[in-house]
Amino acid sequence: MADTLFQKIYSHPLMNPEDLEIIASLHQRVILSKNDFLLREGKTSNAYYLVEKGLIRFFVNDFNGQEITTQFICENEIANEVSSLFQHLPSIQNIQSVTDAVVWKIEFNDFQYLYHSMESIREWGREWMSGQLFQTQQRSIEMITHSASMRYLQLIEHRPQIVQQAPLKQIASYLGIADTSLSRIRKEMITN
Amino acid sequence: MADTLFQKIYSHPLMNPEDLEIIASLHQRVILSKNDFLLREGKTSNAYYLVEKGLIRFFVNDFNGQEITTQFICENEIANEVSSLFQHLPSIQNIQSVTDAVVWKIEFNDFQYLYHSMESIREWGREWMSGQLFQTQQRSIEMITHSASMRYLQLIEHRPQIVQQAPLKQIASYLGIADTSLSRIRKEMITN
DNA sequence: AAGGCCACTTTACCTATGTCAAGAAATGCT
DNA sequence: AGCATTTCTTGACATAGGTAAAGTGGCCTT
Numbered sequence: 001m002a003d004t005l006f007q008k009i010y011s012h013p014l015m016n017p018e019d020l021e022i023i024a025s026l027h028q029r030v031i032l033s034k035n036d037f038l039l040r041e042g043k044t045s046n047a048y049y050l051v052e053k054g055l056i057r058f059f060v061n062d063f064n065g066q067e068i069t070t071q072f073i074c075e076n077e078i079a080n081e082v083s084s085l086f087q088h089l090p091s092i093q094n095i096q097s098v099t100d101a102v103v104w105k106i107e108f109n110d111f112q113y114l115y116h117s118m119e120s121i122r123e124w125g126r127e128w129m130s131g132q133l134f135q136t137q138q139r140s141i142e143m144i145t146h147s148a149s150m151r152y153l154q155l156i157e158h159r160p161q162i163v164q165q166a167p168l169k170q171i172a173s174y175l176g177i178a179d180t181s182l183s184r185i186r187k188e189m190i191t192n
Numbered sequence: 193m194a195d196t197l198f199q200k201i202y203s204h205p206l207m208n209p210e211d212l213e214i215i216a217s218l219h220q221r222v223i224l225s226k227n228d229f230l231l232r233e234g235k236t237s238n239a240y241y242l243v244e245k246g247l248i249r250f251f252v253n254d255f256n257g258q259e260i261t262t263q264f265i266c267e268n269e270i271a272n273e274v275s276s277l278f279q280h281l282p283s284i285q286n287i288q289s290v291t292d293a294v295v296w297k298i299e300f301n302d303f304q305y306l307y308h309s310m311e312s313i314r315e316w317g318r319e320w321m322s323g324q325l326f327q328t329q330q331r332s333i334e335m336i337t338h339s340a341s342m343r344y345l346q347l348i349e350h351r352p353q354i355v356q357q358a359p360l361k362q363i364a365s366y367l368g369i370a371d372t373s374l375s376r377i378r379k380e381m382i383t384n
Numbered sequence: 385a386a387g388g389c390c391a392c393t394t395t396a397c398c399t400a401t402g403t404c405a406a407g408a409a410a411t412g413c414t
Numbered sequence: 415a416g417c418a419t420t421t422c423t424t425g426a427c428a429t430a431g432g433t434a435a436a437g438t439g440g441c442c443t444t
Contacts, residue, residue: 070333083325083326126278127278130274130277130321136325143335143336143368144365145260169391177432184394339400341400378423
């Protein structure tokens with residue numbers, strides 16, 4: 001069952017079972033309780049995590065001390081604060097479990113070893129990063145072109161786990177609106 | 193003068209003059225007139241561009257046919273539609289010169305050759321991508337946490353060339369507001 | 385069972401930004 | 415130079431979403 005996790009996440013045309021086995025052997029299973037932190041603001045990231053079970057979020061604190069959720073990571077996705085991990089800079093983001101969760105950790109040094117010894121993971125890595133960049137850009141564009149209620153509808157449609165598992169306040173800040181506004185949008189969706 | 197362009201852009205701890213010379217030799221100088229396209233929506237990108245002179249923008253068409261400027265690329269920066277170039281997918285973005293410009297083009301195949309033969313450019317590439325990801329995330333966060341006039345002030349402060357060289361409508365869509373709103377913000381900034 | 389806390393909702397009011405339409409200024413074209 | 419087109423500004427009005435404060439209900443703790 002963890003095997004299919006690795007297969008799903010590390011899928012790439014150049015990937016083969018031998019490489020995959022080596023990759024998997026460098027991951028370690030970690031059990032998380034709700035609200036546990038995987039990375040705290042100000043610390044430098046030294047690992048990333050594959051999510052087997054549960055929901056993870058990234059958040060920052062804005063200048064009024066409000067928590068802004070910037071990403072949700074669902075099952076079969078990767079929680080990786082790229083700019084801290086690859087540039088060895090203190091993170092401005094926090095990574096925290098929203099629910100109880102099971103994740104697989106791989107340390108930077110082990111990844112770095114793989115990256116230098118396997119073409120498959122290098123190519124996979126570049127593709128993963130470009131996919132992340134694409135998603136982040138899409139999200140920016142949607143913040144501009146769609147209304148808050150449209151954004152909420154899209155979230156329900158495309159990532160229902162988030163709407164089911166995360167508290168309203170986190171979803172609201174992810175959508176870029178106040179929690180009372182999300183509450184109002186929910187109400188209008190029911191009555192109309 | 194083009195040499196310092198390559199030095200600035202391809203700077204990385206592992207980079208050395210020999211590598212840099214090989215890299216530079218695979219770029220080709222291209223002269224652009226205002227409004228020329230480097231990539232059109234629906235086409236698959238097969239190159240990226242270093243900007244020596246002038247201003248370049250990325251834009252998408254939203255569902256009402258409005259152009260939304262998603263990025264401005266200034267001098268000594270790179271114009272690269274990553275997800276089209278590296279995943280060979282049709283681009284949803286357009287890349288167009290805002291002013292007359294001089295850029296240096298490198299084709300995907302040549303880059304790919306470098307990427308496989310030089311550790312320096314591989315590491316540089318990963319760092320560049322993670323930098324891009326960071327910037328894009330920062331921009332999303334600012335769209336949520338800052339008001340339109342704050343965003344405009346930040347743009348004036350951090351990237352004045354854009355404010356000087358791009359037309360108001362493009363700047364407004366980049367800031368995520370209507371052009372009339374940006375005009376009003378400008379007025380308020382003068383009188384207050 | 386009682387108190388306390390948290391997540392969510394609701395209401396009233398406020399403000400930033402959008403929309404539309406008109407005019408002024410700048411730029412480009414022949 | 416002169417006309418056309420685009421760019422920018424302005425004003426009146428509309429609306430999505432913000433803020434603050436109070437209310438409801440659930441759940442945990444003792």
